[in-house]
Amino acid sequence: MKTKNFELQFTQIAWVVKDIKVTEKVLRETMGIANFSSPEIIRLRDFGGTHYGEPSDAESLVSIAYTGETFIELIQPISGRSIFQDYLDKNPAGGVHHIAYSLPVANLDQVISEMAAKGFHVVTSVNHPIAKIVFFDTSKDTGVFTEIMGITEEGEKAVQKMKR
Numbered sequence: 001m002k003t004k005n006f007e008l009q010f011t012q013i014a015w016v017v018k019d020i021k022v023t024e025k026v027l028r029e030t031m032g033i034a035n036f037s038s039p040e041i042i043r044l045r046d047f048g049g050t051h052y053g054e055p056s057d058a059e060s061l062v063s064i065a066y067t068g069e070t071f072i073e074l075i076q077p078i079s080g081r082s083i084f085q086d087y088l089d090k091n092p093a094g095g096v097h098h099i100a101y102s103l104p105v106a107n108l109d110q111v112i113s114e115m116a117a118k119g120f121h122v123v124t125s126v127n128h129p130i131a132k133i134v135f136f137d138t139s140k141d142t143g144v145f146t147e148i149m150g151i152t153e154e155g156e157k158a159v160q161k162m163k164r
């Protein structure tokens with residue numbers, strides 16, 4: 001994806017699922033993706049997370065695998081309002097929820113401005129130590145949400161570690 005000033009790197013494809021363990025098993029047995037991280041509970045409030053501009057107390061179970069040059073992310077909503085629970089409410093079987101692009105965190109605000117100028121506004125944000133993350137509802141045009149990750153220095157180190 002190219003913005004006016006930055007080349008964004010395709011980084012991730014993410015599924016919202018009903019049962020993270022079942023999905024991991026299917027991907028392991030059918031696609032050979034065997035290196036999922038231990039599922040971890042992510043609490044949006046711990047990272048200043050928002051849902052349509054309001055603080056969010058949503059919790060999700062998340063696991064990640066690295067395959068080729070792409071992260072596979074599985075998200076199982078647990079509680080609270082989130083774009084992930086909204087998706088599962090509309091799609092009870094789950095499915096591909098978003099694709100993600102990354103760039104250095106210093107350039108994130110410019111990309112947010114460019115997306116807003118195109119009519120896409122932030123619907124969820126997360127301020128994690130490894131990345132400042134924003135989601136845009138691009139689903140009417142692309143079928144999925146778009147996540148942009150502004151990777152911090154700490155995040156670059158974490159990515160390199162996961163690639164090993």
